[in-house]
Amino acid sequence: MKLSVFRPILCLAALLFFAAIPVSPAADEKAPVAAAGASDFNAKNTFRNICSFCHEDYGRKAGKGPQLMNNTNSDEYLFNRIKNGKAGRMAAFGGAFTDDQIRDMVKFIRSLRPDQEP
Numbered sequence: 665m666k667l668s669v670f671r672p673i674l675c676l677a678a679l680l681f682f683a684a685i686p687v688s689p690a691a692d693e694k695a696p697v698a699a700a701g702a703s704d705f706n707a708k709n710t711f712r713n714i715c716s717f718c719h720e721d722y723g724r725k726a727g728k729g730p731q732l733m734n735n736t737n738s739d740e741y742l743f744n745r746i747k748n749g750k751a752g753r754m755a756a757f758g759g760a761f762t763d764d765q766i767r768d769m770v771k772f773i774r775s776l777r778p779d780q781e782p
């Protein structure tokens with residue numbers, strides 16, 4: 665009997681809890697990446713959201729990962745590193761992105777300039 669007094673409050677609390685989940689920023693940011701096809705893929709935004717954590721300033725500066733701007737390795741090397749990762753150092757992104765999307769990211773890396781905001 666006493667519980668019935670709290671039931672509306674419990675329901676409200678549960679509602680607020682579940683209502684809060686879809687508006688969390690992490691969920692918002694990930695959805696477009698997963699849904700995007702190669703055509704509406706935005707390499708710059710993807711890079712900022714996912715890679716900048718380790719490759720700072722869009723890869724223009726070294727961070728936890730090396731600087732990517734002016735990288736002397738071949739396009740193929742960069743492609744393979746993004747696709748297959750490196751055990752213990754960088755995750756493999758081949759499961760998250762198509763080959764075309766990874767090529768777009770390599771192109772983005774090649775377009776980086778020291779004196780120009782990407």
Ligand code: HEC
Nearest residue numbers: 714715718728729730735737742745746750753754757769
């Ligand atoms: C957890 C940190 C981390 C994240 C996140 C990360 N990387 Fe890396 N990345 C590294 C490290 C560390 C290396 C150096 C690996 C090695 O020893 O070869 C690296 C290497 C690379 C290289 C090769 C550079 C070179 O000269 O060896 C490329 C290209 C690259 N990352 C691109 C990306 C892209 C694109 C993303 C996002 C999709 C990304 N990385 C996300 C840590 C990260």
